[in-house]
Amino acid sequence: MADHNLHLDQEADETLIKKVALKDEFAFRALFNRYEHKIFNLVYRYIGSYHEAEELTQDVFLKIYKAAKTFKGKAKFSTWLYRIAVNVCKKYKRKKRLILRSLDEDATLASTKIAREFCAPESTMPDKIFKQKQKMAIIQNAVDTLPPNQKIAFILSKYEGYSYAEIAGIINTSISAVESLLVRAKQNLKKKLMPFKERGKI
Amino acid sequence: MKCTKAKKHISRYLDGELGGDEKADFLKHLKDCQDCQHEYENLYRILNSIEVPEEISAPPYLFSSIRQKIHEREPQRVIMRRLKPVLVPALFSFVFLVSGLISSFIVQRLEPQYSKEESAALKLTLNLTVFDDAPATSFPDIYNSMISGETK
Secondary structure, rough: OHHHHHHHHHOOOHHHHHHHHHOOHOOOHHHHHHHHHHHHHHHHHHHHHHHHHHHHHHHHHHHHHHHHOOOOOOOHHHHHHHHHHHHHHHHHHHHHHHHHHHHHOOOOOHHHHHHHHHHOOOOOHHHHHHHHHHHHHHHHHHHOOOOOOHHHHHHHHHHHOHHHHHHHHHHOOHHHHHHHHHHHHHHHHHHHHHHHOOOOOO | OOOOHHHHHHHHHOOOOOHHHHHHHHHHHHHOOHHHHHHHHHHHHHHHHOOOOOOOOOOHHHHHHHHHHHHHHHHHHHHHHHHHHHHHHHHHHHHHHHHHHEEEEEHHOOOOOOHHHHHHHHHHHOOOOOOOOOOOOHHHHHHHHHHHHHHH
16 A cells, blocks of 8 residues: 555646546545645635634545546646635635624624734733734735735735746636736735835834 | 836736846836836835745644545445435335325315215106116216216
């Protein structure tokens, strides 16, 4: 079995997913090992909660397992996988926003709460750590309030280091659309973060 | 290059997506235009302060949870697939049986029920003397109902 797994580790994604379509669990495991970390971090960066990222990462891989047959090899496997992950995240956020709205709450409540907590003057955290955490919370809050497509394009570009062409493949749009999403995302971030920058908070 | 175009190119340039002549034109414009330089510096400063968040590791039990979810769905499907050849005909015959029962009940209710005296009176008024001698049970019910139906 160890030999079998070693052999699978060297196989291309596209070969492995074909095996997954035939319910090969070793192939599924090999793909999971290859992408688990990346998908978990992508989901976590988009959603912002460890527990929810855990649930959603499971959903993504379950979808991969069940939909393996539908992978036709038109795009790279990783593009297909990321597209599924992005769709799972966006759908989840949409649903959550609807629930929050029905509770008459702001969708960004959690992150603004964090930001406020760190900005509280009575905080006893050591100065350096406090400042670093405050900065991260401010930035996370700003990224969180971007519209969904701008946010996903920004995360894929800035945090995951994908090219415009790859992002276009993942969110199923044109390169020029990705370009304008990122122009707008950066303008929005500038608008939100400039006051903090001027006060030396970030 | 005009400022509007140059400003759009700032984002692409910062992402390393601007190349060739476009890049050369952009940089030339930036050198000469203070307004665009200012815009570029602002955006650069903001984006530079956004650090890539530290990567975190996923919980170690993630795969076993996924495996569990896959397998808790699979057996149900296998059972359903095996039972299908039995369940489908069983369901059809059950529906057939129930519809038979219901229709026979309806027919029974539609059929006029006469007491002995009533049927005797009826036969008398209609001059049905032919079947009088024969015992009522020897005739199929349907025949009786035909007669009473016709005569009603």
